[in-house]
Amino acid sequence: MTVLQRVMSRSIQIFTQDMTGPVVRVTPTRVHISDPKYFHEIYGITGANKYLKDPGFFSTGGGIKHSVIMLTDPEAHRIRRKTIQNLFSPKGMQELSPRVEEVVKGGLEKLRISYKEGKPIDMNRIFKGVTADTIMQLMFGKTLGLIDSPEEEPEFVKIMRMFAQNFSWQKHFPIVNTISVLIPQSWADYLVPGYARFRKQCGKWLDEVTDRHKQGIYTDDYGRATIFDFLLRPNAEKGQLELSRDVLIDEAFAFFFAGTDTTSYALSMGSYYLMSNPSKLEKLRKELSDVPTNADGLLQYNDIRNLPYFSATIKEILRLACPVPGITPRVVPEEGMDVAGQYLPKGTIISLSMRMVHFNDSTYSDPYEFIPERWLGSTGKELDKWFVTFSKGPRMCLGLNMAYLEIYLCLANFFNQFNFELHKTDENTAMWVDMGAAAKSKETIKAIVVGPR
Numbered sequence: 001m002t003v004l005q006r007v008m009s010r011s012i013q014i015f016t017q018d019m020t021g022p023v024v025r026v027t028p029t030r031v032h033i034s035d036p037k038y039f040h041e042i043y044g045i046t047g048a049n050k051y052l053k054d055p056g057f058f059s060t061g062g063g064i065k066h067s068v069i070m071l072t073d074p075e076a077h078r079i080r081r082k083t084i085q086n087l088f089s090p091k092g093m094q095e096l097s098p099r100v101e102e103v104v105k106g107g108l109e110k111l112r113i114s115y116k117e118g119k120p121i122d123m124n125r126i127f128k129g130v131t132a133d134t135i136m137q138l139m140f141g142k143t144l145g146l147i148d149s150p151e152e153e154p155e156f157v158k159i160m161r162m163f164a165q166n167f168s169w170q171k172h173f174p175i176v177n178t179i180s181v182l183i184p185q186s187w188a189d190y191l192v193p194g195y196a197r198f199r200k201q202c203g204k205w206l207d208e209v210t211d212r213h214k215q216g217i218y219t220d221d222y223g224r225a226t227i228f229d230f231l232l233r234p235n236a237e238k239g240q241l242e243l244s245r246d247v248l249i250d251e252a253f254a255f256f257f258a259g260t261d262t263t264s265y266a267l268s269m270g271s272y273y274l275m276s277n278p279s280k281l282e283k284l285r286k287e288l289s290d291v292p293t294n295a296d297g298l299l300q301y302n303d304i305r306n307l308p309y310f311s312a313t314i315k316e317i318l319r320l321a322c323p324v325p326g327i328t329p330r331v332v333p334e335e336g337m338d339v340a341g342q343y344l345p346k347g348t349i350i351s352l353s354m355r356m357v358h359f360n361d362s363t364y365s366d367p368y369e370f371i372p373e374r375w376l377g378s379t380g381k382e383l384d385k386w387f388v389t390f391s392k393g394p395r396m397c398l399g400l401n402m403a404y405l406e407i408y409l410c411l412a413n414f415f416n417q418f419n420f421e422l423h424k425t426d427e428n429t430a431m432w433v434d435m436g437a438a439a440k441s442k443e444t445i446k447a448i449v450v451g452p453r
Contacts, residue, residue, distance in 0.1 A: 022340045030329065030349035033339055036357040036386060041337075042330050042350065048393040049074045054329035054349050063163070063195055066247040067254030068398070079239045081398060084230050087138060093401045095224060096138065097301045097409075103133045104409050105296065106147035111418050115449040120423040123271045123445040127264040127410065128157050134406055135259030135399075139227045139252060140205050141220020159194035160260055163253075164435045166192055202252035203245065206232070227255060261438045262323035263403045267410055268445045269321035270314070272430050273370045274415060275422045275447060280372055281415065284313055288416050299412045301405055312375035314407055318389040320370060325355035326434045328391075354388045419450040 022035040033042075042051045053072040059065055071077040086092055107130050114121040129147035136143050146154050153161070180196040189197065209228045212218075218233065219225050231248060234240035243251070274281045287309045291299055304310060332348040344350065359367045363386045364374070375383065390397035397403070422445075429443040 023342055023344075026351075027349075029347070030351070031339075031344065032327070033350060033352040034356060034360075035340065036352075036360050036363055038339060039352050039357055039388060040385075040392060042352060043328075043388075043392050043395065045393045048395045050333045051330035051350070052333075053395075054331050056349070057327075057329045063192075064250045064254040064257070066250035068251065069254050069258060074394070078394065079241075081394075082238070083234070083240055084227050085398065087225075087227060087230075088398055088401050090401055093405045094302075096134075096402070097405060099137050099222070100130075100134050100405055100409055101296075101298055101300070103130050103143065103147050104298065104413055106130075106133075107410065108413060108417060110147070111414065111449050112452075115418070115451060120446045120448050122152070123447055124264060124268045124441070125152065125157070125444070127267040127271075128160070128260055129154075130267070130410055131264045131406060132156060132160075132256070132260045134402065135256060137220075137226075138259070138402070139255055140209065141222065141224065141226045156198070159198045160257060162193040163195060163198070163257060164261055164438060164440065166195070198256075199249050199253060202249045202256075205252065206245070206248055228252070258438075259399055259402070261440075263399075263406050265323050265439055265441070266318055266321050266403070267407060268441060269430065269432075270317040270407065270411055271414070271420070271447065272422070272425065272441075272445045273317055273320065274313075274411070275420050277370055280313065280370065283309055284372075285415065288412055297417070299409075299416055301408055304412050305404070305408055308376060309372065310408070310412065312380065313372040314404070314411070315375045315380075315387060316370060316372040317407075319358045319364075319387060320368075321432070321439070322355045322358055322389050323438050325353060325432065325439050327351035327353055354391065357386055357388050360386075417453055419453055420447045421450055422446070423448045 022033055022038075024032050024034070026032050041047050052074065053070075055072050058070045058072050064070060068077060068080045071080060107126050110126055110129075111121065126147070129149070132146045133143040144154075144156055146157060176192055180192045183191070206228060209226070209232055213229075213232060218229055220229075228248070231243060231251065234242050274284070287307050288299060288304070291303050291307070293299055329349050329351045332344050332346050332350055334346050336346055337344045337348070337350070358364065361367050364383070374380065390400040390403075425443070425446050429441065430445060431442040432439045433442055
C-alpha cells in the first residue's frame, strides 16, 4: 500500500509538470484535463448537474458509499444536503463559535504544558483533537475530549489514521467493508483496522439520539439540533426519506472523517508555512495586535474573520495545502464536450484536480511560493475565481464555513499567544501525500513551543 500511495501522491504533480497538452488519456474511458478554464464548466453552478459524478468512482465509496459526499444523483444529493445545510450556514457557525473557543482553549493548554515540559509538540495531533471535538458537537452534541486527552494517539485518532491509510484499498475492493462487519472484531481489525469498530461506535451514538427522541427531546444539551437530529426525523413533505441504519452510519463515518482529516491537515500545514516564513508571520501578528481579546484572552471569530492580511494568509494556506488534491471524476453529458479542439463523446470519464488549478502558473505567479499578498486588493479579487479548495457550485464542500471557523480561531490564538520553532520538520518531511480521500504530510509537523508572547 505504501508504494501505491506514493505513486498516487505523485501522479497529479507529474501531470502538472509534464503534460504537453490539456488532455491526457488515463484509461480507455477516462481522460485527465490540465487546463483550469474547464473547471467551472465541469464543477461550477451549471456544470455540476450536467457533468454527473462518476458512479464507478463514487459508488464504491471506500466504506462511506451512502454518505452525502458520495451521492451521484443530483436530486438525492440536493435533498440530503438541504436537510442539514442550515447547521453549516454563517449563522450556524456563529452559534457554534463559543463551543469551538472552548476546544481551542484546550489546545492552548496543551501548548502551555509542552512549553513547561520542554517537549516538542505534534501539530497534527493537536489539530486533529480540535477538529474531531468540533465536528462531534455538530454531529451528536458532544465532544470526545480528544483535545484534553494525554494520549499521544487516542483511539479515535488512530482509527481515522488507519481509515485514511486503507481508503484506497477499501475503495477498490469494497467487499472487504461488507465482510468486516460480519466477522469477529479481532478478524475485522486485521482486515481493515478500526473500520468495523468505528462503525459500531457510530451505531451507539445514533442509538443515543434515537433514545433522546423517544423522550421527546430533539436538541442537544445546548438546545441546538444536531446533524443526526435532522437526519433521524425526515420531513416527507420536503422529499426527505427515512434513511436505513447503514446509510446513517456511513454518514456519521463520513462526517467525522471529512470534518477531521481535511481541516487538521490545512491547520498543520498552515502552522508549517507560518513558522517557515517569519516575515509573513510578523505581518500577521501586527494585524492581530490591534484586535481586542475577550475575558479569557481569546481572539474571537467575529473580530478576526474580516482582517485583510489574515484572511489572505488563510486563503494562501488553503491554496497550497489543498486538503483534497486528487481527482473527483465526472461523466461527459449527452452532447459531448470539446477540450482544446478535441471532442470527448458522452460517457467519457473526465477529471480536473483542484490542486492542479492552484498550481497553474498561467493563473498564479510563483505558484509554489507562500505569498499571502497575492490575495490582497483587486488582484486578489480576480484570483477568487480560481480559488477552488472547496470546489464550486452545488456540490461544493458543505463544511467550508466550519473549516474557516476552526482555522481562524486556531491560527489566530495559537500564534498570538505563543512563539514556535519547527522541530525535525522541513520541506521534505512536510511534502504532501495523497491518501486517496484527503492529503497528509509525509511526516507529522512538529514544533517547539519557545515560549508565551
